Amino acid sequence: MTLKNILSEIEKELKEREEVKDELYDEMRKATRLSKQAIFLVHKGQLKQAKKILKETKKLFTILEASAVHQKFAYTGIVDFAFQEYAEANIFLKLVEDNRFIGPKKISAPSTSYLLGLADVIGELRRRALDSLRKGNVGAAEKSLEKMELIYDELMVIDEALRVVSELRRKSDIARRIIEATRGDVTIEVRRSSLEHSIKKLEKVLKTEKK
Numbered sequence: 426m427t428l429k430n431i432l433s434e435i436e437k438e439l440k441e442r443e444e445v446k447d448e449l450y451d452e453m454r455k456a457t458r459l460s461k462q463a464i465f466l467v468h469k470g471q472l473k474q475a476k477k478i479l480k481e482t483k484k485l486f487t488i489l490e491a492s493a494v495h496q497k498f499a500y501t502g503i504v505d506f507a508f509q510e511y512a513e514a515n516i517f518l519k520l521v522e523d524n525r526f527i528g529p530k531k532i533s534a535p536s537t538s539y540l541l542g543l544a545d546v547i548g549e550l551r552r553r554a555l556d557s558l559r560k561g562n563v564g565a566a567e568k569s570l571e572k573m574e575l576i577y578d579e580l581m582v583i584d585e586a587l588r589v590v591s592e593l594r595r596k597s598d599i600a601r602r603i604i605e606a607t608r609g610d611v612t613i614e615v616r617r618s619s620l621e622h623s624i625k626k627l628e629k630v631l632k633t634e635k636k
Contacts, residue, residue, distance in 0.1 A: 449489070449503075449504070450503050452485050452488065452489065453485070453489075453503045453504050453506075453507040454503065454507075455485060456482050456485045456486065456507040456510070456511060457503075457506060457507045457510045457511075459478050459479070459481060459482040459485075460479070460482055460507070460510035460511045460513065460514040461510060461514075462478055463475040463476075463478045463479050463482070463514040463518065464510075464513065464514045464517055464549060466478065467514070467517055467518050467521050467549075468549070468552065468553065468556070472518065472521065472522050475514070475518050476518065479511070479514055479515060479518065482511055482514075483511075483532070483533065485507075486507075486508070486511070486533065487533075489504070505535075505537070505538060508534050508535055508538035508542075509538045509541045509542045509545065510542065511532070511534060511538075511542070512529065512532065512534040512538050512539045512541070512542030512543065513542035513543070513545045513546055513549070514542075515527055515532045515534075515542075516539075516542060516543055516546050517546050517549045517550075520546070520550075520572060521553070537590050540580070540583075540586055540590055540593055541590065541592055541593060541596060543576060543580065544576070544580060544593060544596035544597060544600055545596065546576060547573045547576055547577060547600040547603055547604065548599075548600075548603055550569045550570075550572050550573045550576075550607075551569070551573065551603050551604075551606070551607045553565075553569045554566040554569035554570055554573075554607050554610070554611065555607075555610065557569065558610060558611070558614050563611070563614050563615055563618055566610075566611050566614065567611055567615075569607075570604070570607050570608060570611050573600075573603070573604050573607060574604060576600075577597065577600050577601060577604055580593070580597055580600075581597065
């Protein structure tokens with residue numbers, strides 16, 4: 426075989442690899458987009474539709490796992506990110522629907538992606554807490570805050586994960602600031618509601634005394 430033929434075969438192989446990468450990236454971008462859409466639907470209370478979309482998302486990962494060629498590029502870059510979004514969407518959905526956590530095996534997500542997705546759920550819970558405050562539902566906001574604190578506290582005691590998964594430390598630092606901000610928002614609203622209640626109570630007493 427001539428050198429030209431050898432290099433020609435290598436060029437062909439590299440071209441095929443790039444085509445596989447392009448196809449994989451398209452699938453993972455779609456998976457990421459669908460997971461974000463599912464999270465949006467959970468916030469809107471459209472849980473059935475969110476479940477439907479996550480089932481469609483899971484099929485994309487199933488295709489990835491079934492393809493030996495695709496597996497060469499699995500769990501790197503955009504694939505990791507897609508799994509994180511997928512894990513985040515599933516965890517958030519389960520918390521809103523059943524007030525329970527779902528594990529990585531149940532959704533066929535890598536442990537690392539699950540941990541990073543779990544950390545990101547804290548941000549979605551803050552959004553849910555703020556939505557509850559806007560609706561005047563302080564109790565619901567407090568429950569969201571409790572879940573945020575639980576996730577953070579549990580992540581902080583997994584020393585091995587914090588050591589091995591470098592991105593988890595950064596996400597945890599962000600989560601801590603988010604929790605502090607949310608705690609402040611909830612505290613202010615609780616005090617405001619308490620003051621409002623006291624004023625109404627006083628007004629009622631004054632009206633009674635005038636009669």
